Amino acid sequence: MGRVTALLGAGTQGRRLAYMWSSQGRAVHLIDAQEKQLSDSLKYIDGLRDASQRTDARWGDIKTFTPDSLRAALQDTWLIVECVPEKLELKRQVLAQLDELAPKDAIIASNSSSHSITEIIEGLSLSNARRVLSAHTYWPPETSAIELMGHANTDPGIIPLLMEQCREHGFSPFHVKRDSMGYIYNRIWAAIKREALLTAAEGVATPSEIDAIFKDVLKTPKGPFEQMDVVGLDVVLNIEEHYAEKRPDIPEEPRKYLHRFVRDGQLGVKSGQGFYSYSKP
Template sequence: MARTKLLRDAVVILGAGTQGRRLAYMWSSTGKPVHLVDRQEKQLSEGIDYVQQLRASPSAISKNWGNITTSSPDRLNSALQQAWLAIECVPENINLKRTVISELDAIAPEQTIIASNSSSYVISEIIEPLTLKNPARVLSAHCYWPPETPAIEIMGHDQTDPSIIELMLNQSQKHGFSPYHVKSTSIGYIYNRIWAAIKRETLLALHEGVATPKEIDAIFKDVLKTPRGPCELMDVVGLDVVLDIENHYADSRKGLPIEPRQYLDNMIKEGKLGFKNRRGFYEYPS
């Protein structure tokens, strides 16, 4: 699937949640159109409002914004006919992601790249049971918290066309991302794989009574000069999400200690989910 230029100029994003709306902001930064697709009208309207807030910020990454069109899934086929890239940003449920990837592969034009933004599932395990007509155009394009954290990790599978990887790296950079190529299949990509070890050791230290969350965060920030410590960051992510990710690592890698997952599970049973419900390692004002 050799590519010398983009045959279409739009990007389709499925899912208008936290990541979907942030990606709509990034991919519309060069004046090209974006189609934001979601079943919930409320998500779409809130997503557009949020993009407008980002665009109005003094730190906005562009002055030449593309139009963002919102639509329900019943207009997905029409939106895809104009797209060089379709990104799934649906909730972190592997069966849902498989359904979405299958649908995109069935109806998207031959030259449309299909990307998953999954944080915990690599593209090879998402598509493993699927029969796709064109697996060469499918890859992972996982980003963190754009635009504040513009890193995006591009990872293919054993059938991904190398020219698509190159195109994604180039286009990501043009749209304000900092692209990184994950050169072999890696659960956790690059950063999350390293971050997983930090989370796990933090939870193990807490389980063993080595220090309090406040003390762990304080020494972490003191040594590495980071704005947040690991407990604060886990609160931001959501402790239920952190546990889901840890369970996925444990299913994929034998020998990981169970105590960190037990510690998280006990916190969740106590109703501590992190910043999302104002109770986690710390208490947050409403």
């Protein structure tokens, strides 16, 4: 079916996106520097396909590539999504390289969760910045939301095309109509996390009490502190610091509160201790 979808990065997001974008017969090229990451991804995708309840699925071929054959991997692509680690300079380098090597009419998207496409491409000399945008996902296929956000000069015709293609491939697309740090959901979730941290920092209630009332009222499986432990408190702190750089009105108490945990190596689930204790890292 038509042209190829390419995904740069075969980590948690890349392999899940490969599963989604191959669900309607379209070929997918999965690119990563680590051969083991690529082979593990293929096994993981096979597991998702075996467990899939989708009756409309027509699974396309998935081919793997390493960066030394990047030009070949990008051949005949209509969409390229970068899923490299959340480091701004790395993403800027990758976007510049993709712009240089990709077919001139291919759409280039960033899956960044904390950097807008405006921030990523600022100062870059791209051959065609109009085909570049953000396409941020959460945890497909379980969480199917995808947020599409362009920059001031993104070709307006790209958004409806991607909205349609995303729906066909099992996503629930949302158009972020203005540049927004945190897109839609993460922006709202950041405010919830920040206020929960401030409530604890002020001694109004403990993390476990805040989680308990949160779950009781909203009927969610996890409270904000439980969720932050899963994400990693060092990651949560980095995100908060990034917000604070852009928005001077954000209070510093939540960051100070988080810093105490990070300083002591209490990073959440991955370290065995965060706001809660865990049996093993």
